[in-house]
Amino acid sequence: MWWPKYGVGMLTATFLSCYGAATPAPTTETPSLEEIARRYTRRTAGGVHLPIVRQVAEASRRRGLTSAIGLGDFVDVVYNVLISVGGTTIPLALDTGTSDLWVVSDKCTQGCLSGQSAYPQASFNYSGADAKLFYGNSTTASGMIGKDTVSLAGLTLQDQYFIAVNQTNTKLGLTGSSGIFGLGFPVTSVVWFKLWRLSDYFSSPGKQGQQTSGNASSSATSIHRTWSVFGPLPTRFVTAAQLTLPMYTVTLQRDTKQVGGNVGMLSIGEMPSGVSEDSLTWVPIRAYPWLPPPPDSPDEVYPYNWEVLLDDVYLDGVKLPRSTLSSPFITLSALINSGNSILHGPPDVVRNIQSKLGINGRFPCSEPHTIAFSIGGKLFPVDPRDFIQQVIGNDVTTCTSVLGSNNPPSLTGPQYSWSLGIPFLKSVLAAFYYGNITHPSHDPPKMGFLSTVPQDAAAQLVSAVAAVKAGDNFPYISEVAPSGTFKSAGTASNGVPLATAAGHATQTGFS
Incomplete structure (x- = not known):
């Protein structure tokens, strides 16, 4: 990260x-960055909504065109x-x-x-x-x-x-x-x-x-x-x-495997249109007593990261044992990190997961697995399509997970043991609420989550693998222009705008 x-x-x-x-949305000429910003930014009475531009390395696009990118996990996202x-x-x-x-x-x-x-x-x-x-x-x-x-x-x-x-x-x-x-x-x-x-x-x-x-x-x-x-x-x-509202909301699109998912968008100051705050699960941000408090609020503690407590972690519906590598006095937590292209967890827990998945952590790409994180009493799964990566390019037979290891936390530093990156964020709408910056106790910082994983995600992974010919690869696209705005391909049942299977929502300017 x-x-x-x-x-x-x-x-x-x-x-x-x-x-x-x-x-x-597509044009024969790529618009300038200034034109992109002008055409695809929408302001409302309550906030501002921006399309997120997803780009990958030029070398990666070449590999993608020659079916060498795989599932898109061989490059940073x-x-x-x-x-x-x-x-x-x-x-x-x-x-x-x-x-x-x-x-x-x-x-x-x-x-x-x-x-x-x-x-x-x-x-x-x-x-x-x-x-x-x-x-x-x-x-x-x-x-x-x-x-x-x-x-x-x-x-x-x-x-x-x-x-x-x-x-x-x-x-x-x-x-x-x-x-x-x-x-x-x-x-x-x-x-x-x-x-x-x-x-x-x-x-x-x-x-x-x-x-x-x-x-x-x-x-x-x-x-x-x-x-x-x-x-x-x-x-x-x-x-x-x-x-x-002192809040930013993020949804990320998918450009690999089965292109689509959520519309990539950063909303500032309010929820995306059609999404209710009440539909999210809200949890507080972990605070630390490392900063001296102001005289008018001597018990004040401050957030350092977008770190939320985890109830537990599950693999395919089974609760995983906790890590034994960190102090028992440290409560299980996770950093929500869009700068991390995979999922990082405690080394012993990651090894346990890999052993359950198969020898050396390898398993058939068409075999769906779901890792889920319990946050605020609700399970938030990672879409099975985003949990896997190919072992060998141009081969969708054998896969492994997008898991890596974190160093165990200590009592003297940030105490998160999980870092939930892009795979997790593609599976949710995430709201980052800052609250009162100087006096957090007056309006505590918090995060809200809304799962966007469809009920048939596992079946869609199986279908995506079956659609790939021998020696070929999954669809992989590079979006150098906004993938979507607010006139999307439709919305999910929870109101979250959806991208199309071409990787972008209908590109229509705003007045």
Whole structure:
């Protein structure tokens, strides 16, 4: 996943050292990005809805045309959304597992591709600070922190801080992306942390000399104020009270196996049309006592990630034993992460699942298996079509699962043991509700889930495998334009818009 290693731990250490015991659709010509944004963004009285652009590497498209992609799991999956930065529309990877906004700069000297969309720095206001992001897959992105005007579907914020990246080895350029748009919370933002450390807010009365809980709380108040200045784009939209609800809702389309599924869409400030909030299962976000609370709310605790508690995990209807690799005092939880192309879980649980699936975790592709996660007392299955990947290209006989292992959590860091990526998110409508950023107890952050897996998903997988000729592959398409808007191929029984079997909804502009 696109997960910065730098920031959370250092922030925690800073507070502990400073504050002591303080409570811690198709056309013959591809439209320009600007035209895409204009034609397929819809604003309503209650919010904004954007099509998500799905793109894959050019090399991957070539393999797909020669039936070498398989089920699409041999390459990273990225969902893009169009954002205007300094007047230039740029496709950025949508990542719920990180908090920062970064874009490839026109001054990029390493890791950037010819023809890649880039941010021209003519209007860039450099802050004097630089940043280097370290991700969990050992890749990095570095550049200058500065500010410019940023717009998302007509919602505009001036003086938005971000990183203009001039060096990276993330390979995001191969996916058609020119950076990352993080939807995480401010406390995990490297940009915010760097600017806070350099700001007058950091030079609080409690920075020098003997620390007291009063100083810590007073400093906490000033820290919270910086979130509306230096914070991530979603945070600043929320703190500026521009949204009807402090919420973003995501549905992701399927472009492999049986193309279709949900319409890919990011809705801001309200639910997609036809979907009721009451139809979702809502659960709180895990909070941590690592940030000093404000004086007017001394028991405040804060969310660090989109992390939700899990009741249990099931395979083919059977509850799986819990992991024994982490402390029994850690409650089972999962990070909801669109920056992760697979599902990650505890090593011992993953091994157990693989053993149940078959020798070396291999099984017939036509054999449906369902992994399901119990959240808020309700089961949310992963569509069997999204649970498998081919072992060998051009062969839909033998498959394995899209499971990988996570390092066990510890009591001193984020405590999630599962990271639920794209396969899970293609199976649900997910709502990310920020609540009150500075005082979470006043309006707690939460997530809502609505399963979009059809009752006949297993039969559809069997049908998809049977339809593939020997030596051939499943359908695989690359969508470099919006797959759909709001006039979709129809809706599911729960109201969620559906994409067509061609991989896109009816592409009709909005007035």
